[in-house]
Amino acid sequence: xxxxxxxxxxxxxxxxxxxxxxxxxxxxxxxxxxxxxxxxxxxxxxxxxxxxxxxxxxxxxxxxxxxxxxxxxxxxxxxxxxxxxxxxxxxxxxxxxxxxxxxxxxxxxxxxxxxxxxxxxxxxxxxxxxxxxxxxxxxxxxxxxx
Numbered sequence: 329x330x331x332x333x334x335x336x337x338x339x340x341x342x343x344x345x346x347x348x349x350x351x352x353x354x355x356x357x358x359x360x361x362x363x364x365x366x367x368x369x370x371x372x373x374x375x376x377x378x379x380x381x382x383x384x385x386x387x388x389x390x391x392x393x394x395x396x397x398x399x400x401x402x403x404x405x406x407x408x409x410x411x412x413x414x415x416x417x418x419x420x421x422x423x424x425x426x427x428x429x430x431x432x433x434x435x436x437x438x439x440x441x442x443x444x445x446x447x448x449x450x451x452x453x454x455x456x457x458x459x460x461x462x463x464x465x466x467x468x469x470x471x472x473x474x
Contacts, residue, residue: 410457
């Protein structure tokens, strides 16, 4: 039985809940237990912000799994000042190739918790957008835009 809070949250963001034996496609999730635990541990608003960050940003509708939910949840809790700058926060996620980043994390499966690996990869992008170099980037940074 799916928790009604989870069902309501997924409906709000047009996320389809699928069975555990199915492979999720864009806009689908099977991580209902993760969402329920998140709601229980934090609150509905926190879970709404996590789902909003993932479901309403470019190219991230296919990243609605346990690892992404955990990574984004932890980053929201760790960096509340950045989250309050909602348009900039969402712009960072819009520009992020989250699906590719999730694929890269698979190389470390069994060695590290994948949500922590993914959170580190995402945080590097957040730090670049909000950190001390966000105004004046390092000229020798290999990721600076030409």
